[in-house]
Amino acid sequence: MHRVSIQTADFDLSAEVAALRAGDGGVGAIASFVGTVRDRNDGSAVGGMELEHYPGMTERAIEAMIDEAGRRFDIRAARVVHRIGPLRPGDQIVLVAVASAHRGQAFQACEFLMDYLKTQAPFWKKETTPEGARWVDARVADDAALARWGISAGNA
């Protein structure tokens, strides 16, 4: 099964989790994170957004993050799905799911992967507001989140 998918289509959390743990009786914990499009950002109503990525590099970057998660945590499988193209408020954007024997490592690896992805995976959001379309600014808080894991982001 692919570990990383970059796609315009929506994803099904239940189906993804079922596939992630299929055939592995050693799995005792699944942690997942789903990111969705908010209808407001930085004080403006958001009517929709367009997600751009760097084909090739984006997939390689996330594969490397999953490899790193596997070195740091005792996990059995991980899966990342990230959508691109036009999205609307309420749509799902990203899924990170991790399978492990016990919950602690699954929770930690899931958060690690999400923190890593936010500052190191090449995606860019352009949102539509009543004032016009605008590129979303990176957040220093996201760099700080990755720094907790001992990794310097230098993104925002």
Place this chain on the structure above:
Amino acid sequence: MRVQVRYFAALREALGPAEAVELAEGSTLGALRDALLARGGRHAEVLARGRAVRCALDQAMSDESATLRDGAEVAFFPPVTGG
């Protein structure tokens, strides 16, 4: 030598998706940025020092000290905002 330069997000909107650039052998990624800045116009505006511009070499995050080789793929883009 010749390198392929790619742009994404706001930089792509300003400069187009890609261009080939001729450089002296052994040039660094920083020297490539200098050469693009020297063109003036939109290049000088959006690649200006002090602007938040990130770069990648052969599809991995990089910095300006990296040495380029013939056929390298360099990308310039704003801070990433996925997730």
